Amino acid sequence: MFDKTVYTERRLKLRKKIRSGLILIPGNTESPMNYPNNTYRFRQDSNFLYFFGIDQPNMAGVIDIEDGKDCIYGNDVDIDDIIWMGPQPTVSEQAAQVGVLCTHPMKELASTLQRAIKNGRKIHFLPPYRAENVVMLEQLLGISTQMVKKYASVELIKAVVALRSVKEDVEIVEIDKACDIGYLMHTTAMKMAKVGATELQIAGAIEGIALSYGHMPSFPIILSQNGETLHNHDHSQMLKEGRLMLTDAGAETVTHYASDFTRTSPVGGVFTQKQREIYNIVLNANNTAIGLAKPDVTNLSLHLAAARAIAEGLKGLGIMKGDVDEAVANGAHALFMPHGLGHMMGMDVHDMEDLGENHVGYDDEISRSNQFGTANLRLGRRLQKGFVLTVEPGIYFIPALIEKWKSEKINTSFINFDKLEDYKTFGGIRLEDDILITNNGSRILGSKRVPITVDEVEETMRG
Numbered sequence: 001m002f003d004k005t006v007y008t009e010r011r012l013k014l015r016k017k018i019r020s021g022l023i024l025i026p027g028n029t030e031s032p033m034n035y036p037n038n039t040y041r042f043r044q045d046s047n048f049l050y051f052f053g054i055d056q057p058n059m060a061g062v063i064d065i066e067d068g069k070d071c072i073y074g075n076d077v078d079i080d081d082i083i084w085m086g087p088q089p090t091v092s093e094q095a096a097q098v099g100v101l102c103t104h105p106m107k108e109l110a111s112t113l114q115r116a117i118k119n120g121r122k123i124h125f126l127p128p129y130r131a132e133n134v135v136m137l138e139q140l141l142g143i144s145t146q147m148v149k150k151y152a153s154v155e156l157i158k159a160v161v162a163l164r165s166v167k168e169d170v171e172i173v174e175i176d177k178a179c180d181i182g183y184l185m186h187t188t189a190m191k192m193a194k195v196g197a198t199e200l201q202i203a204g205a206i207e208g209i210a211l212s213y214g215h216m217p218s219f220p221i222i223l224s225q226n227g228e229t230l231h232n233h234d235h236s237q238m239l240k241e242g243r244l245m246l247t248d249a250g251a252e253t254v255t256h257y258a259s260d261f262t263r264t265s266p267v268g269g270v271f272t273q274k275q276r277e278i279y280n281i282v283l284n285a286n287n288t289a290i291g292l293a294k295p296d297v298t299n300l301s302l303h304l305a306a307a308r309a310i311a312e313g314l315k316g317l318g319i320m321k322g323d324v325d326e327a328v329a330n331g332a333h334a335l336f337m338p339h340g341l342g343h344m345m346g347m348d349v350h351d352m353e354d355l356g357e358n359h360v361g362y363d364d365e366i367s368r369s370n371q372f373g374t375a376n377l378r379l380g381r382r383l384q385k386g387f388v389l390t391v392e393p394g395i396y397f398i399p400a401l402i403e404k405w406k407s408e409k410i411n412t413s414f415i416n417f418d419k420l421e422d423y424k425t426f427g428g429i430r431l432e433d434d435i436l437i438t439n440n441g442s443r444i445l446g447s448k449r450v451p452i453t454v455d456e457v458e459e460t461m462r463g
């Protein structure tokens with residue numbers, strides 16, 4: 001938890017952006033895995049954490065614009081809770097730590113909201129993503145579960161996105177810590193990528209690092225020799241000579257700030273010539289995009305610069321052909337990189353995605369492309385100082401997609417399909433770093449960059 005002034009300031013800034021009414025920010029509840037008392041690891045809602053800071057279930061924050069009060073609703077523990085969980089601070093003690101002096105038992109939330117509704121006041125809330133909170137909002141506000149998301153306040157969404165997009169110095173300190181845990185996870189994965197090891201052992205070991213140094217992984221670990229499957233959570237294979245292991249993983253600190261890195265390592269420790277060629281194209285795309293990142297450039301332009309670097313490199317290998325700019329304008333590179341260059345990162349690994357990707361990544365100036373591949377870019381708008389984002393180009397050889405494009409004759413003037421026959425079992429390479437936009441450029445987050453050049457990766461793997 002940060003100093004209480006951090007939360008007080010944030011709530012003050014939020015108040016200034018909302019014209020009138022009540023802002024309701026529910027926290028999360030415990031979520032059962034297989035029976036009520038056996039719950040998933042508790043993860044507080046990031047918006048509640050941002051404005052109210054308390055990392056405990058069953059609370060809600062209310063910011064009343066007109067009367068100027070911030071209140072936290074929640075119940076103190078009873079003797080049964082104390083027997084099982086030990087003594088706990090009261091709600092008012094916890095609230096005081098985040099600068100909130102008004103607290104009420106949870107049961108009073110309904111009457112507060114009903115009174116406001118009767119008086120014709122607007123209740124602003126964010127789109128809920130957990131069933132428990134959808135049901136709670138239905139009960140509190142009388143909006144049917146199917147309609148709850150539709151009634152989310154766009155005014156509040158925009159205000160929260162504006163605040164959370166620009167990271168404070170205290171947040172950057174935490175993200176740097178998350179990146180340092182990520183460094184350890186990735187260098188451990190590299191060292192373990194030996195012939196005969198299993199993906200499961202490595203995924204388990206690096207998940208353990210995230211758990212032992214922080215809260216948990218920032219998302220389910222992606223680790224596979226089939227890196228051409230973008231989000232591959234299957235860890236069932238044994239590592240084989242000649243294959244690549246793609247690891248996309250990050251940590252969440254105890255204060256819930258994320259890291260998100262991807263590295264691709266040659267099983268056994270040495271890249272083949274063919275792997276090295278594709279690897280260096282991806283690395284060049286990554287470095288090109290990071291080199292261009294600064295305030296006022298659009299992330300869409302960075303995405304397209306990475307796409308050009310990929311098309312240029314693949315043309316050099318005879319896999320693509322024709323004019324590179326035209327190929328990218330026609331989306332031909334997306335056969336190899338069907339995803340976007342990156343996303344915002346903060347308390348959520350895809351920061352604020354619960355608020356709607358377009359609200360976070362696009363604006364009146366830059367709207368989402370509808371071209372295959374670029375349509376998946378989560379962040380297109382102009383970058384600002386204080387933004388934290390990922391840069392994660394990749395090249396994948398996805399047999400089903402290659403077959404589809406070949407049979408439907410898509411972008412045949414830019415793709416050499418015959419040459420692709422040699423790459424059908426290649427897999428995929430993605431290289432992802434996390435960057436902070438600074439005054440006139442960017443900084444790679446974490447105290448050291450995770451090994452990324454061919455030499456650095458091979459050296460790390462040698463141990």
Ligand code: GLY
Pocket residue numbers: 219248249260343
């Ligand atoms: N690292 C997973 C993702 O960005 O989707």
Ligand code: MN
Pocket residue numbers: 260343390392432
């Ligand atoms: Mn990512």
